[in-house]
Amino acid sequence: MATLTIKGLSKRYGKTPAVEDFDLHVEDKEFVVLVGPSGCGKTTVLNSVAGLFDIDEGEIWFGDELVNAPARKVFKIPQKREVAMVFQDYAIYPHMTVFGNIAFPLSIRRTSKQEIETRVGKAARLLEIDHLLDRKPKALSGGQRQRIALGRAMVRNPKIFLLDEPLANLDAKLRVHARMELKKLQQELGVTTIFVTHDQVEAMTMGDRIAVMNNGRLEQIGTPSELYTEPANTFVAKFIGSPPMNLMEGSLVASDRGPRIDLGFSPSPHVLSPSLVERIRGAGITEITLGIRPEHITIGREHLENSVEATVEYAELTGKEVNVYLDLGGEPLIAISGSGQDLEKDERVWITLDSRRIHLFDRTSGRRIE
Amino acid sequence: MKLPKMVGLNPKRKEKLLTALIVLPPLLSVFFFFYCFSGWNFFISLTDWEGFLPTQNLVGLRNYASLFHDPLFWTSLQNNLLLIVVFVPGVIVIGLFLAILLDRKVRGEGVFRTIYLLPFALSFVVTAALWAWMYSPRVGTINVILEKVGLGFLRANWITDPNIVLYCIIAALIWQFAGYSAIIFLAGIRSIPVSQIRAAQVDGARTFTLYRRIVLPQLRPSFVTAFIIFMCFALKAFDFIWVLNRGGPGYSSHILGIAMYKETFGFDRFAYGASYATVILMLSLVIVVPFLWRVYRKDRP
Amino acid sequence: MSLLKPNRWLLYALLIFFAFLALLPLWSCVVTALKSSKEVILSTPVTPPMYPTLGPLAQALEYLKRPLLNSLVLVGAGTIVSSFFGSILGYVFSKRKIRGCGVGFVLIVLCLYIPPQVQLIPMVRVMSNLGLHGNLGALVLLYMVFGIPMCAFIFKTLYDEIPDSYTNAAKVDGAGTWTIYRRIILPLSVIPFVVASLLQVTIIWNDYIWGLVLTTGMDNLPVTVAMANLKGSFVAEWNLQMSGALWIAVPTLVIFILLGKYIIRGYSGK
Numbered sequence: 001m002a003t004l005t006i007k008g009l010s011k012r013y014g015k016t017p018a019v020e021d022f023d024l025h026v027e028d029k030e031f032v033v034l035v036g037p038s039g040c041g042k043t044t045v046l047n048s049v050a051g052l053f054d055i056d057e058g059e060i061w062f063g064d065e066l067v068n069a070p071a072r073k074v075f076k077i078p079q080k081r082e083v084a085m086v087f088q089d090y091a092i093y094p095h096m097t098v099f100g101n102i103a104f105p106l107s108i109r110r111t112s113k114q115e116i117e118t119r120v121g122k123a124a125r126l127l128e129i130d131h132l133l134d135r136k137p138k139a140l141s142g143g144q145r146q147r148i149a150l151g152r153a154m155v156r157n158p159k160i161f162l163l164d165e166p167l168a169n170l171d172a173k174l175r176v177h178a179r180m181e182l183k184k185l186q187q188e189l190g191v192t193t194i195f196v197t198h199d200q201v202e203a204m205t206m207g208d209r210i211a212v213m214n215n216g217r218l219e220q221i222g223t224p225s226e227l228y229t230e231p232a233n234t235f236v237a238k239f240i241g242s243p244p245m246n247l248m249e250g251s252l253v254a255s256d257r258g259p260r261i262d263l264g265f266s267p268s269p270h271v272l273s274p275s276l277v278e279r280i281r282g283a284g285i286t287e288i289t290l291g292i293r294p295e296h297i298t299i300g301r302e303h304l305e306n307s308v309e310a311t312v313e314y315a316e317l318t319g320k321e322v323n324v325y326l327d328l329g330g331e332p333l334i335a336i337s338g339s340g341q342d343l344e345k346d347e348r349v350w351i352t353l354d355s356r357r358i359h360l361f362d363r364t365s366g367r368r369i370e
Numbered sequence: 371m372k373l374p375k376m377v378g379l380n381p382k383r384k385e386k387l388l389t390a391l392i393v394l395p396p397l398l399s400v401f402f403f404f405y406c407f408s409g410w411n412f413f414i415s416l417t418d419w420e421g422f423l424p425t426q427n428l429v430g431l432r433n434y435a436s437l438f439h440d441p442l443f444w445t446s447l448q449n450n451l452l453l454i455v456v457f458v459p460g461v462i463v464i465g466l467f468l469a470i471l472l473d474r475k476v477r478g479e480g481v482f483r484t485i486y487l488l489p490f491a492l493s494f495v496v497t498a499a500l501w502a503w504m505y506s507p508r509v510g511t512i513n514v515i516l517e518k519v520g521l522g523f524l525r526a527n528w529i530t531d532p533n534i535v536l537y538c539i540i541a542a543l544i545w546q547f548a549g550y551s552a553i554i555f556l557a558g559i560r561s562i563p564v565s566q567i568r569a570a571q572v573d574g575a576r577t578f579t580l581y582r583r584i585v586l587p588q589l590r591p592s593f594v595t596a597f598i599i600f601m602c603f604a605l606k607a608f609d610f611i612w613v614l615n616r617g618g619p620g621y622s623s624h625i626l627g628i629a630m631y632k633e634t635f636g637f638d639r640f641a642y643g644a645s646y647a648t649v650i651l652m653l654s655l656v657i658v659v660p661f662l663w664r665v666y667r668k669d670r671p
Numbered sequence: 672m673s674l675l676k677p678n679r680w681l682l683y684a685l686l687i688f689f690a691f692l693a694l695l696p697l698w699s700c701v702v703t704a705l706k707s708s709k710e711v712i713l714s715t716p717v718t719p720p721m722y723p724t725l726g727p728l729a730q731a732l733e734y735l736k737r738p739l740l741n742s743l744v745l746v747g748a749g750t751i752v753s754s755f756f757g758s759i760l761g762y763v764f765s766k767r768k769i770r771g772c773g774v775g776f777v778l779i780v781l782c783l784y785i786p787p788q789v790q791l792i793p794m795v796r797v798m799s800n801l802g803l804h805g806n807l808g809a810l811v812l813l814y815m816v817f818g819i820p821m822c823a824f825i826f827k828t829l830y831d832e833i834p835d836s837y838t839n840a841a842k843v844d845g846a847g848t849w850t851i852y853r854r855i856i857l858p859l860s861v862i863p864f865v866v867a868s869l870l871q872v873t874i875i876w877n878d879y880i881w882g883l884v885l886t887t888g889m890d891n892l893p894v895t896v897a898m899a900n901l902k903g904s905f906v907a908e909w910n911l912q913m914s915g916a917l918w919i920a921v922p923t924l925v926i927f928i929l930l931g932k933y934i935i936r937g938y939s940g941k
Binding site: 493 | 760773775780784785786788816849877878879913919931934939
């Protein structure tokens with residue numbers, strides 16, 4: 001049973017906090033993705049788990065073994081933690097052959113030559129690099145080096161796999177293929193894995209669960225669909241999904257037709273159903289941010305009830321869809337439409353928001369309003 | 371709940387011990403031979419140790435007071451300053467000039483670079499011998515060549531002439547270090563991103579402007595490096611002048627390093643010599659410490 | 672950039688002129704060393720010998736035989752020990768982030784700028800106390816230690832170019848500090864060792880003041896000190912002096928010609 005529990009992890013560099021009060025629990029064999037913009041602290045979390053430095057506050061447990069707790073003066077050195085890590089630049093040693101690289105962790109433990117050969121051979125075959133074992137890494141491609149790094153990580157049968165943006169250095173086409181292969185590999189090996197990336201698409205396609213980080217803090221953790229359909233705050237809402245969710249600021253106002261949401265453009269649409277208004281009222285807030293995903297905006301050429309007039313700024317054909325950049329009374333909006341619709345610049349259209357798919361957030365705190 | 375019982379502590383201890391065993395001897399010996407000696411030297415300068423007197427009494431700053439009143443000290447200091455003022459800018463300017471020449475995409479750049487660097491490969495003893503031969507008034511290379519090309523009136527007594535001996539020495543030292551200086555500046559020039567040069571060229575900059583406005587301002591680190599290295603050399607110089615003419619004729623090419631050696635090993639005035647040495651050290655530190663401070667401040671843990 | 676022809680000619684003319692200046696003293700040295708004493712007087716210092724002879728060279732060699740050997744010993748011992756320790760210290764300063772590493776390294780670098788004058792008197796005292804004064808052993812010990820700061824600087828600078836991920840990966844894989852040094856850092860140290868060694872060899876071989884101060888007696892002198900004595904005692908015998916100078920100069924000149932790029936690497940990294 002290889003579970004990982006992190007409680008209240010904090011790490012500061014001088015006065016700047018890299019990670020603040022971070023909690024995470026990873027189940028046995030689970031594939032968890034840590035995602036966030038650069039500088040959000042995800043690599044710091046990974047390095048803390050690996051033991052490359054001591055944390056300032058918090059606890060790290062591997063199963064029921066306490067591995068790091070500064071309050072109790074516990075710190076297990078990385079050499080003893082039985083985790084395996086793949087670095088962004090793969091850290092393949094240029095002076096050793098592929099075989100030597102993969103065998104390295106075993107060879108420093110004085111494993112028998114026979115055993116080394118068996119284990120390295122097995123890993124190499126699984127990763128389809130067994131024909132490269134005698135070569136030196138210099139001439140090999142990024143994809144091949146990545147597999148060598150994986151091989152080196154696998155060969156020890158570690159408790160936990162830590163992967164630091166292992167796909168970032170591969171070219172786009174290879175990356176998509178590699179994602180699939182990596183996930184398959186992980187499931188086959190059944191190793192608890194933490195995968196760090198800044199690419200939210202990668203996170204969404206690979207993770208059993210995703211932890212979104214920003215500025216050293218955990219914003220939300222959940223399954224991909226949870227994060228997509230119920231983002232806990234505006235950061236997650238904007239971060240997950242491409243093109244990103246549209247966010248508009250508005251406030252609850254009273255009007256002769258009862259409380260309404262004023263989004264700053266007129267005519268103020270009663271696009272918000274009473275239930276939405278109730279939610280806002282119930283939370284006791286008046287300033288809100290309204291979110292709607294591009295695919296939940298319908299573009300039409302006729303005025304419908306609850307639709308608003310907008311101008312087409314730019315239409316971007318991505319093959320199967322069109323990303324339409326709209327100007328809604330000064331506010332920029334992105335919508336997706338089928339490639340059938342022929343939209344031109346400066347054309348005036350009527351857009352409707354799918355009221356069942358509207359997200360509401362407290363404007364000040366950014367948090368989701370239930 | 372399982373807490374690690376001393377896991378990783380004993381091997382960790384062993385490794386720490388090994389590290390200490392390997393790292394401390396060289397570290398300590400270096401600190402001993404450089405820093406302890408500096409302090410020890412200063413301490414000696416505060417005594418009256420000379421000759422084979424068994425006694426060494428602390429006499430405070432008496433030696434430094436003596437230095438202050440010693441005409442030889444002032445002559446040496448003056449000569450040293452002349453050395454600094456002429457040698458340092460001289461070798462920097464020539465080095466920079468050579469570096470710019472070499473940067474011009476010349477064929478055989480490597481050959482030229484190696485040739486310019488050859489004087490730097492020589493021991494000062496060799497340089498002294500070579501230039502003694504060059505400067506020899508009767509049969510030396512320079513005078514003979516001058517005679518042969520009809521510039522006989524330019525002949526001089528060079529290093530036997532107390533008025534110009536220092537300049538002869540400076541010229542020889544510039545000869546020795548020009549290639550090294552060129553290397554420093556060439557590295558600096560080459561570290562400027564090519565894209566900047568191209569952008570300036572596209573904007574219409576010709577060679578001269580290019581170097582003046584784009585390259586030179588960015589060579590500041592190279593200037594600083596070269597300045598520090600050559601300044602410190604000028605302060606501690608000894609080998610070349612000593613072997614060339616022992617600081618002569620008379621005292622006309624005495625510099626601080628020569629005076630220190632003479633006092634210490636010529637006259638056995640150890641404490642006095644130590645005070646000379648301390649002066650040299652102080653002058654060197656004044657130049658180096660601000661530089662190191664700025665360079666390494668950002669690396670503080 | 673296309674330069675007009677005349678500019679290009681000027682460029683090459685200047686380059687050649689400076690090359691001529693750089694080589695003139697050396698040329699003069701070589702031609703003089705190959706002349707008999709009579710010919711030295713009869714010809715100019717720059718004309719090649721009409722009747723070249725190896726006599727002066729042989730004579731100088733006879734005189735410098737033992738000192739050359741001494742210098743070789745000094746160079747060997749000094750280079751090997753100081754580059755070894757330089758590698759160790761360079762590794763510790765580059766990869767092991769112990770507290771005080773930064774300060775420690777600055778202090779090491781500062782050593783390069785401390786003038787030898789402050790070390791002269793204490794060194795003589797220490798060597799006397801150790802019974803090594805006047806003896807080649809004094810110099811051996813001295814060069815072994817004096818080379819460490821420069822080597823540590825070179826190794827640290829070049830080790831900094833090895834990505835931290837290499838050492839981190841090895842740590843996570845279970846390797847301790849010195850296993851990492853042995854299996855990963857050392858195999859990647861060929862260039863730094865070459866650079867450090869070449870620099871040390873030239874510095875030790877060319878050194879004069881310490882040999883002057885710490886050794887006495889023909890048997891103990893390094894070649895620089897011996898040759899300086901030669902200059903003193905045979906003042907007018909220029910061909911002999913030039914021969915002596917050549918014996919000292921040729922090894923380092925050869926190093927600079929053949930391995931110049933490593934030397935440049937060592938010095939321009941400063």
